Amino acid sequence: MxxxxxxxxxxxxxxxxxxxxxxxxxxxxxxxxxxxxxxxxxxxxxxxxxxxxxxxxxxSGFPYPSSPLGEQLRNEKTQRLDKVKASVEATALQFKVDLGLATAAEAAYLLAYKQFCVAFHQVNKQPGFPLTIIWPEIA
Structure with missing residues (x-):
């Protein structure tokens, strides 16, 4: 990478x-x-x-060690992704799907989660980034 x-x-x-x-x-x-x-x-x-x-x-234009905008983006990104990741990991969703134990609703949620992750990691392709961000939401 x-x-x-x-x-x-x-x-x-x-x-x-x-x-x-x-x-x-x-x-x-x-x-x-x-x-x-x-x-x-x-x-x-x-x-x-x-x-x-x-x-x-x-x-950064001394004396600031990192930019406030960069720090804000990292914090926002971490909070949003960690919240969704925690729910998927807590339910062992990927394992349930892999083992054929997931319900149709669980399999659909895992697919939505994967689509969310792709959209989430592409927010910096948005036209107004980094000043305007439309954060993806998981359904």
Whole structure:
């Protein structure tokens, strides 16, 4: 899995992880920089992005160690995903389906959960991201 930062007007405005080529995920006219291995205190939303002779560096604009927007997004994402994950794990839903023990309603819920996870991990493909996010809900 590779991690990329999108640069717009000298700032990081999106961070995305994928196993695909970034141009398979987003239009090729966007500027994406691979940042695999960098932590959120090295590159984060709203960080300044500086290209010096082809080498990208990122900074938050001292003295802030991470951006408030990045922190808010991570907290929101963690809370939303953890809540849904906990209910699926607590009921051993995947195991019930795998073993043929799930009811039709349980199997349908697991499918909805998987669709939710895919939509959830693609919120940063939304047009207004990161300032406007429509968080997916599980039915």
């Amino acid at each position: 590779k991690k990329y930062a999108r640069i717009v007007d000298g700032k990081v405005d999106n961070i995305f992880e994928t196993v695909n080529a970034i141009t398979d995920e987003f239009p090729s006219d966007q500027l994406w920089v691979e940042v695999t291995g960098l932590s959120s205190n090295q590159v984060d939303y709203s960080y300044n992005a500086i290209n010096t002779d082809g080498v990208w560096t990122f900074n």
